[in-house]
Structures are given as structure tokens and as C-alpha cells.
Amino acid sequence: MxxxxxxxxxxxxxxxxxxxxxxxxxxxxxxxxxxxxxxxxxxxxxxxxxxxxxxxxxxxxxxxxxxxxxxxxxxxxxxxxxxxxxxxxxxxxxxxxxxxxxxxxxxxxxxxxxxxxxxxxxxxxxxxxxxxxxxxxxxxxxxxxxxxxxxxxxxxxxxxxxxxxxxxxxxxxxxxxxxxxxxxISDNSSLNWTGSKTALIELIYALYAHGVFNNGNTDIKLIAKTFEDAFNIELGDFYHTFMELEARKINRTKFLNSLCEALVKKMDEQDEK
Incomplete structure (x- = not known):
């Protein structure tokens, strides 16, 4: 089923x-x-x-x-x-x-x-x-x-x-x-997404797949729209972008992997202080 x-x-x-x-x-x-x-x-x-x-x-x-x-x-x-x-x-x-x-x-x-x-x-x-x-x-x-x-x-x-x-x-x-x-008012938020749109779409779909909003019962459109409003960005055809991510032969979660690496590096730096 x-x-x-x-x-x-x-x-x-x-x-x-x-x-x-x-x-x-x-x-x-x-x-x-x-x-x-x-x-x-x-x-x-x-x-x-x-x-x-x-x-x-x-x-x-x-x-x-x-x-x-x-x-x-x-x-x-x-x-x-x-x-x-x-x-x-x-x-x-x-x-x-x-x-x-x-x-x-x-x-x-x-x-x-x-x-x-x-x-x-x-x-x-x-x-x-x-x-x-x-x-x-x-x-x-x-x-x-x-x-x-x-x-x-x-x-x-x-x-x-x-x-x-x-x-x-x-x-x-x-x-x-x-x-x-x-x-x-164009700048209705003090936070602006300065990374790539592809990276944000990868993050949004990861959160959607993990079911972190409303116990996993939220439409992807609603999540994407919330991120657009929060970070002053227009994602455009995010479905198409996701399909391009799916089609990658290697490193399909490039941005998420870089997030993990950055966080671990930050933790290691804190430990060294």
C-alpha cells in the first residue's frame, strides 16, 4: 500500500x-x-x-x-x-x-x-x-x-x-x-537567507521527511512558504529542485553533510578552549 x-x-x-x-x-x-x-x-x-x-x-x-x-x-x-x-x-x-x-x-x-x-x-x-x-x-x-x-x-x-x-x-x-x-514592508525580517536556494530546499525536504512539524502531518507547500516568509526568499519551483537533488549520483545531501561537518567543527573548537 x-x-x-x-x-x-x-x-x-x-x-x-x-x-x-x-x-x-x-x-x-x-x-x-x-x-x-x-x-x-x-x-x-x-x-x-x-x-x-x-x-x-x-x-x-x-x-x-x-x-x-x-x-x-x-x-x-x-x-x-x-x-x-x-x-x-x-x-x-x-x-x-x-x-x-x-x-x-x-x-x-x-x-x-x-x-x-x-x-x-x-x-x-x-x-x-x-x-x-x-x-x-x-x-x-x-x-x-x-x-x-x-x-x-x-x-x-x-x-x-x-x-x-x-x-x-x-x-x-x-x-x-x-x-x-x-x-x-520588504524587509519584514531581520534574517535573510544568504545561502543557495538549493541548500534551503534540501533542508526543508529533510525536515519534511523527518516529520518534525505537526507530527509529520504538514504539507510541503506550507513548510516552504513558512521558510520563504521567515527568511525573505522566494524558492520558486522547489519541487523541480528537489527532483534534481534526487537525480544526483553522488553526495545527494551535500548541504546537510556540510551542516554536520560545521557543527562538529564548532563543537571541537569549543572543547579546545
């Missing part, structure tokens, strides 16, 4: 990145992305229905950590599609509209605070009820959506996890829109 899932996710993210070379959120482009995600989910569903899972742990892992990543993309792009389609004219009207959308995210968070705490803290004592098909408990934070879903490919809470992941991305999108709606 994991190998097939990773292939589906990689193919999808590459296709989305190819479409996102342009920076604008055109309605037509978003429609194309949504169609790609739906097709990917259909492939995944067909595989699950045909192959099933080796055991309950595999099923929990899929519905808690894997399927929600792709469903979150669908929720995110569908939300962006609706926002772009409904966005009013005029700076003041746009600002009011975007702030209202941010308030909706906060309200959703407040209404689901117990499950957010369970998920964000990486608890597992209710996993057999939340992420195993046919094991729902109506007393445990159920959405009406679950009763309309195909229970062969859904659990009571995998969609709720996807909403959490998607809402992080939607918040970043809305805040970006608000920032672009007024003049920004």
Missing part, C-alpha cells in the same frame, strides 16, 4: 507543480488541479477495494496519515476556487471578505477543539474507532458528511483530519491574499 500511495502522491504533486508555474489562481487552472486530485483519489480507492490492508495497523496508518494528505489538497483547492469565484471588487471589500473567511476557519477550529487536541498531540487511544472502517461511535465528534460517504473507503474521522491539514493551507493562502492587498 505505502509504495502505491507514494507513487500516486508523487505523480499528483508533480502534475500540480507543473500547473502552478504561473503564480495566479486562475479559475480554469484550479479546475484542472481539482480534476487531477479526484482522479488520484479514484485510483487509490480502486487499489484499496481490490487489495485491502494487511492488518488493522496498516488500515489505521492509511486513513490517519495517508489518505487525508490527498483529500486535504482537494479541500484546499476547492476552497480556493470558491474564494476566487466569490471575491468582490475593491480593496476594502476584498479585505473584509478575506477576514470573514479567516474567521470561518477559526470558528471551525473552536467547534472541533477536542479532536484537534487529540490529533495534534498524536494520541492513539481512539484510533481503532476513528480510523478503522465500520467502527464509528456517534458520540465521538462525528460529521454528518460521514453518513453520506462510501464506508468502504472512509472512516469516521479521516475527512476531519484532511480538514485540519487543508485549513492550515487555506489560512496561509488567505493571509497571503491579505498581505498582497496592501503595500508590504
Amino acid at each position: 505505502t509504495k502505491f500511495y507514494n507513487e500516486i502522491l508523487c505523480k499528483l504533486e508533480t502534475a500540480i507543480q507543473d500547473l502552478e508555474i504561473e503564480t495566479d489562481y486562475s479559475i480554469q487552472r484550479i479546475e484542472t488541479v481539482i480534476d487531477l486530485i479526484i482522479k488520484s483519489l479514484l485510483e487509490l480507492k480502486q487499489f484499496v477495494l481490490a487489495k485491502g490492508f494487511k492488518n488493522t495497523d496498516d488500515e489505521i496508518h492509511f486513513f490517519k496519515y495517508q489518505k487525508p494528505i490527498i483529500v486535504a489538497k482537494l479541500i484546499y483547492y476547492n476552497s480556493v476556487y470558491k474564494i476566487e469565484a466569490k471575491k468582490p471588487y475593491g480593496d476594502k471589500q476584498i479585505k473584509k471578505f478575506l477576514n470573514k473567511e479567516l474567521f470561518k476557519l477559526k470558528k471551525l477550529f473552536d467547534n472541533n477543539i477536542d479532536f484537534y487536541k487529540y490529533y495534534r498531540s498524536n494520541n492513539s487511544f481512539l484510533n481503532d474507532k476513528f480510523f478503522v472502517r465500520g467502527k464509528h461511535d456517534i458520540r465521538l465528534w462525528l460529521d454528518t458528511f460521514y453518513f453520506e460517504a462510501d464506508h468502504r473507503f472512509s472512516t469516521s474521522h479521516d475527512y476531519k483530519v484532511a480538514k485540519i491539514i487543508a485549513n492550515d493551507l487555506i489560512q496561509v493562502y488567505l493571509e497571503d491574499q491579505l498581505n498582497s492587498n496592501h503595500t508590504k
